[in-house]
Amino acid sequence: MSENALHAKFQQFPEVVREKVDAALSDAKIALKLRAAEILADKEEMAEHAVTTAGRIGAKSGEVSELTTILPLKPNGAERLRKFFGLVGGNLAGAGQVGTLHNMRFVFLDNDTKLLFATAFDGEWDPYIDDFATKIPEFMDYLFSNVEGWPGITSPDVKDFIVKYQIPAEAWFVAHPNLTVAEGHRLKRQEAAVQRFLSDLN
Known part of the structure:
Protein backbone atom coordinates (compact mmCIF):
# COMPACT_ATOMS: atom_id res chain seq x y z
CA MET A 1 0.00 0.00 0.00
CA SER A 2 1.36 3.43 -0.95
CA GLU A 3 2.15 6.17 1.57
CA ASN A 4 -0.80 8.21 0.29
CA ALA A 5 -3.13 5.25 0.69
CA LEU A 6 -1.88 4.66 4.24
CA HIS A 7 -2.42 8.32 5.12
CA ALA A 8 -5.91 8.22 3.63
CA LYS A 9 -6.78 5.13 5.65
CA PHE A 10 -5.39 6.71 8.81
CA GLN A 11 -7.60 9.76 8.28
CA GLN A 12 -10.68 7.52 8.37
CA PHE A 13 -10.23 6.89 12.09
CA PRO A 14 -11.97 9.15 14.63
CA GLU A 15 -10.12 12.35 15.39
CA VAL A 16 -9.63 11.40 19.04
CA VAL A 17 -7.84 8.20 17.97
CA ARG A 18 -5.65 10.02 15.45
CA GLU A 19 -4.70 12.66 18.02
CA LYS A 20 -3.68 10.02 20.57
CA VAL A 21 -1.57 8.20 18.00
CA ASP A 22 0.07 11.37 16.70
CA ALA A 23 0.89 12.52 20.23
CA ALA A 24 2.55 9.23 21.18
CA LEU A 25 4.13 8.36 17.82
CA SER A 26 4.95 11.74 16.31
CA ASP A 27 8.16 10.47 14.70
CA ALA A 28 6.83 7.07 13.57
CA LYS A 29 6.11 5.96 10.03
CA ILE A 30 2.51 6.08 8.89
CA ALA A 31 2.31 2.28 8.68
CA LEU A 32 2.94 2.01 12.43
CA LYS A 33 0.54 4.86 13.18
CA LEU A 34 -2.13 3.07 11.17
CA ARG A 35 -1.58 -0.18 13.05
CA ALA A 36 -1.74 1.63 16.39
CA ALA A 37 -4.98 3.33 15.36
CA GLU A 38 -6.47 -0.02 14.39
CA ILE A 39 -5.61 -1.43 17.82
CA LEU A 40 -7.05 1.57 19.68
CA ALA A 41 -10.22 1.52 17.60
CA ASP A 42 -10.86 -2.17 18.29
CA LYS A 43 -12.60 -1.74 21.65
CA GLU A 44 -13.37 -5.45 22.03
CA GLU A 45 -9.74 -6.41 21.49
CA MET A 46 -8.54 -3.66 23.82
CA ALA A 47 -10.98 -4.72 26.53
CA GLU A 48 -10.03 -8.40 26.29
CA HIS A 49 -6.33 -7.62 26.63
CA ALA A 50 -6.61 -4.73 29.08
CA GLN A 166 10.86 -7.00 40.95
CA ILE A 167 10.62 -4.84 37.84
CA PRO A 168 7.00 -4.36 36.75
CA ALA A 169 6.35 -4.77 33.04
CA GLU A 170 5.64 -1.56 31.17
CA ALA A 171 3.64 -3.54 28.60
CA TRP A 172 2.14 -7.02 28.80
CA PHE A 173 0.35 -9.24 26.27
CA VAL A 174 -1.31 -12.60 26.80
CA ALA A 175 -2.79 -14.37 23.78
CA HIS A 176 -5.53 -16.03 25.86
CA PRO A 177 -5.84 -13.85 28.97
CA ASN A 178 -8.84 -15.67 30.41
CA LEU A 179 -7.47 -19.19 29.97
CA THR A 180 -6.14 -20.29 33.34
CA VAL A 181 -3.77 -23.21 33.84
CA ALA A 182 -6.59 -25.21 35.44
CA GLU A 183 -8.90 -24.49 32.51
CA GLY A 184 -6.16 -25.50 30.08
CA HIS A 185 -5.75 -28.84 31.86
CA ARG A 186 -9.53 -29.35 31.79
CA LEU A 187 -9.71 -28.70 28.05
CA LYS A 188 -6.78 -31.04 27.48
CA ARG A 189 -8.56 -33.83 29.37
CA GLN A 190 -11.75 -33.20 27.42
CA GLU A 191 -9.87 -33.38 24.12
CA ALA A 192 -8.22 -36.65 25.17
CA ALA A 193 -11.61 -38.11 26.14
CA VAL A 194 -13.11 -37.10 22.80
CA GLN A 195 -10.20 -38.66 20.92
CA ARG A 196 -10.57 -41.91 22.90
CA PHE A 197 -14.29 -41.96 22.16
CA LEU A 198 -13.70 -41.44 18.44
CA SER A 199 -10.99 -44.09 18.46
CA ASP A 200 -13.32 -46.60 20.13
CA LEU A 201 -15.94 -45.97 17.45
CA ASN A 202 -13.46 -47.16 14.86
Missing part, protein backbone atom coordinates in the same frame (compact mmCIF):
# COMPACT_ATOMS: atom_id res chain seq x y z
CA VAL A 51 -3.63 -4.49 31.42
CA THR A 52 -4.40 -4.03 35.11
CA THR A 53 -2.45 -4.69 38.30
CA ALA A 54 -1.52 -8.07 39.75
CA GLY A 55 -2.02 -6.75 43.26
CA ARG A 56 1.02 -5.67 45.22
CA ILE A 57 3.17 -5.33 42.11
CA GLY A 58 3.28 -6.44 38.48
CA ALA A 59 0.93 -6.40 35.51
CA LYS A 60 -2.13 -8.54 34.87
CA SER A 61 -4.14 -9.25 31.72
CA GLY A 62 -7.38 -11.11 32.28
CA GLU A 63 -6.50 -13.91 34.68
CA VAL A 64 -2.77 -13.98 33.88
CA SER A 65 -0.14 -11.96 35.76
CA GLU A 66 3.58 -11.44 35.32
CA LEU A 67 6.57 -11.30 37.63
CA THR A 68 10.07 -10.28 36.56
CA THR A 69 13.01 -9.90 38.93
CA ILE A 70 16.73 -9.26 38.52
CA LEU A 71 18.52 -10.61 41.58
CA PRO A 72 22.15 -10.36 42.77
CA LEU A 73 23.87 -13.74 42.86
CA LYS A 74 26.30 -14.96 45.49
CA PRO A 75 29.83 -15.87 44.38
CA ASN A 76 29.60 -19.21 42.54
CA GLY A 77 25.80 -18.97 42.66
CA ALA A 78 25.49 -19.23 38.90
CA GLU A 79 27.78 -22.26 38.87
CA ARG A 80 25.63 -24.07 41.44
CA LEU A 81 22.45 -23.23 39.57
CA ARG A 82 23.91 -24.38 36.26
CA LYS A 83 24.71 -27.76 37.81
CA PHE A 84 21.11 -28.11 38.94
CA PHE A 85 19.67 -26.96 35.61
CA GLY A 86 22.04 -29.35 33.84
CA LEU A 87 20.94 -32.22 36.08
CA VAL A 88 17.31 -31.77 35.03
CA GLY A 89 18.13 -30.86 31.44
CA GLY A 90 16.74 -27.37 31.95
CA ASN A 91 13.32 -28.91 32.57
CA LEU A 92 11.55 -27.48 35.62
CA ALA A 93 8.42 -29.60 35.25
CA GLY A 94 8.17 -30.06 39.02
CA ALA A 95 7.17 -26.42 39.31
CA GLY A 96 3.81 -27.41 37.85
CA GLN A 97 2.82 -28.44 41.37
CA VAL A 98 2.12 -24.77 42.03
CA GLY A 99 -1.00 -25.19 39.90
CA THR A 100 -1.28 -21.60 38.67
CA LEU A 101 2.09 -21.36 36.94
CA HIS A 102 2.07 -20.77 33.17
CA ASN A 103 5.83 -20.51 32.72
CA MET A 104 9.07 -19.56 34.42
CA ARG A 105 12.59 -18.90 33.20
CA PHE A 106 16.01 -18.26 34.65
CA VAL A 107 18.64 -16.24 32.78
CA PHE A 108 22.14 -15.32 33.95
CA LEU A 109 23.20 -11.70 33.40
CA ASP A 110 26.28 -9.50 33.78
CA ASN A 111 28.92 -12.24 33.74
CA ASP A 112 26.94 -14.50 36.06
CA THR A 113 26.57 -11.88 38.79
CA LYS A 114 22.80 -11.48 38.42
CA LEU A 115 19.84 -13.75 37.84
CA LEU A 116 16.77 -12.82 35.85
CA PHE A 117 13.77 -14.77 37.10
CA ALA A 118 10.56 -14.24 35.14
CA THR A 119 7.24 -16.01 35.35
CA ALA A 120 3.59 -15.81 34.32
CA PHE A 121 0.85 -17.06 36.61
CA ASP A 122 -2.88 -17.01 37.28
CA GLY A 123 -4.40 -14.64 39.78
CA GLU A 124 -2.99 -12.14 42.23
CA TRP A 125 0.60 -11.66 43.34
CA ASP A 126 0.31 -12.45 47.07
CA PRO A 127 -1.46 -15.83 46.74
CA TYR A 128 1.05 -16.82 44.05
CA ILE A 129 4.00 -16.26 46.37
CA ASP A 130 2.11 -18.13 49.10
CA ASP A 131 1.75 -21.09 46.71
CA PHE A 132 5.52 -21.24 46.27
CA ALA A 133 5.92 -21.37 50.03
CA THR A 134 3.38 -24.14 50.59
CA LYS A 135 3.78 -26.29 47.47
CA ILE A 136 7.44 -26.23 46.41
CA PRO A 137 9.39 -24.66 49.30
CA GLU A 138 12.46 -26.92 48.98
CA PHE A 139 12.71 -26.20 45.25
CA MET A 140 12.46 -22.45 45.78
CA ASP A 141 14.92 -22.33 48.65
CA TYR A 142 17.53 -24.42 46.84
CA LEU A 143 17.38 -22.18 43.79
CA PHE A 144 17.18 -18.85 45.54
CA SER A 145 19.63 -19.64 48.31
CA ASN A 146 22.15 -18.69 45.62
CA VAL A 147 20.82 -15.13 45.73
CA GLU A 148 22.36 -12.55 48.04
CA GLY A 149 20.15 -11.87 51.04
CA TRP A 150 17.53 -14.53 50.30
CA PRO A 151 15.48 -14.81 53.52
CA GLY A 152 13.83 -18.16 52.73
CA ILE A 153 10.51 -18.75 51.00
CA THR A 154 8.64 -19.22 54.31
CA SER A 155 10.14 -16.10 55.89
CA PRO A 156 7.72 -13.26 56.65
CA ASP A 157 10.23 -11.01 54.87
CA VAL A 158 10.27 -12.89 51.57
CA LYS A 159 7.56 -10.85 49.87
CA ASP A 160 9.28 -7.57 50.64
CA PHE A 161 12.52 -9.10 49.37
CA ILE A 162 10.92 -10.08 46.05
CA VAL A 163 9.27 -6.68 45.65
CA LYS A 164 12.65 -5.02 46.19
CA TYR A 165 14.01 -6.70 43.06
